[in-house]
Amino acid sequence: MTGENQIIVITGASSGIGARAAVRLAGSGATVALVGRDTDRLGAVAAEIEQAGQERPETFSADFARLSDVHELATRLRRRYDRIDVLLNNAGIHCATRKTTVDGNELTNQVNHLAPFLLTRLLEEMLTVRPGSRVVGTGSLLAEGVRPDDLNRTGLRWSGWGAYKASKQANALFALEFVKRAGADGPIATCCHPGMLKTSFGSESAAYRRFRKFLPAAFKPADHGASTLVKLALDQAGIAHPGAFFIEGKLGRTPRRLADRELAAELWDKTDELLTSSTSR
Numbered sequence: 001m002t003g004e005n006q007i008i009v010i011t012g013a014s015s016g017i018g019a020r021a022a023v024r025l026a027g028s029g030a031t032v033a034l035v036g037r038d039t040d041r042l043g044a045v046a047a048e049i050e051q052a053g054q055e056r057p058e059t060f061s062a063d064f065a066r067l068s069d070v071h072e073l074a075t076r077l078r079r080r081y082d083r084i085d086v087l088l089n090n091a092g093i094h095c096a097t098r099k100t101t102v103d104g105n106e107l108t109n110q111v112n113h114l115a116p117f118l119l120t121r122l123l124e125e126m127l128t129v130r131p132g133s134r135v136v137g138t139g140s141l142l143a144e145g146v147r148p149d150d151l152n153r154t155g156l157r158w159s160g161w162g163a164y165k166a167s168k169q170a171n172a173l174f175a176l177e178f179v180k181r182a183g184a185d186g187p188i189a190t191c192c193h194p195g196m197l198k199t200s201f202g203s204e205s206a207a208y209r210r211f212r213k214f215l216p217a218a219f220k221p222a223d224h225g226a227s228t229l230v231k232l233a234l235d236q237a238g239i240a241h242p243g244a245f246f247i248e249g250k251l252g253r254t255p256r257r258l259a260d261r262e263l264a265a266e267l268w269d270k271t272d273e274l275l276t277s278s279t280s281r
Contacts, residue, residue: 003030003234007081009123010034011064011116012091014041017138017194020226021088025233026054033081034059035073035091064091064115067103067278074122083129086233089116089171090138098158103278106152108160112167113151114278117174117271127187132239135189136232137175141247143168144257148270169257170271172245173264179243180261181268188239190232191258192246194225224248 003025010025012018014036026032026049034057036042042059050056058080062073077084092112099107105114120127120135127133145162146169147153153163175189182189228249232238237251245254 003028
């Protein structure tokens, strides 16, 4: 797979599968733009790419806990590039305690769902410059429990994993609805479960740490998860199945909860409403 003449934006690129995917995509010849919160870590990934013989990629610092950062990121990307061929919405978090952002949203919902939704919409014009552009979301097979009428889960008993799973269902449903609204000539969106991986993700959860300790063989290297992102960014599979959900690089039977078109449409409208009220604060 070659990434020559491809401009690829990767969020969550400072560590984990985002960093591994960035290195591999740059090695394929793509121009990669690295997005993350930690400027030092972003710089380290950029240096690794440069040391491997590729052109040093540009880095863009943004904290998705602030929607103003998402707007500023989109502005900077529009100023720097004339188009985007692939947008990898990979940034994500899991929280052990409930937190509220400056925009008034539950943190997991904002970082994992609202921010990538907003970023994609803000960059949509850049994604339509050339045919065959793609939007890829990092999801999870754990995905379930999204409530479009209560995305911030104010009326629900909150749990870290409950909020995370709901946000991942939102990611999959976003891809489904995005494809419908973009039309036949618009960008292609997909979502994927990269596998259970040996990364720092989820390390703040005591239950998750115990699970990893007792079943270490179930967790694979970050490069394994990055393979799915790279495949959906460059391979024909990434455009052959619009709105599809891939599991560790393979197209299987999509769980019904991730293929509910009525729920996807409702989620889109409610997300738009929430973003309008959030950004007006």
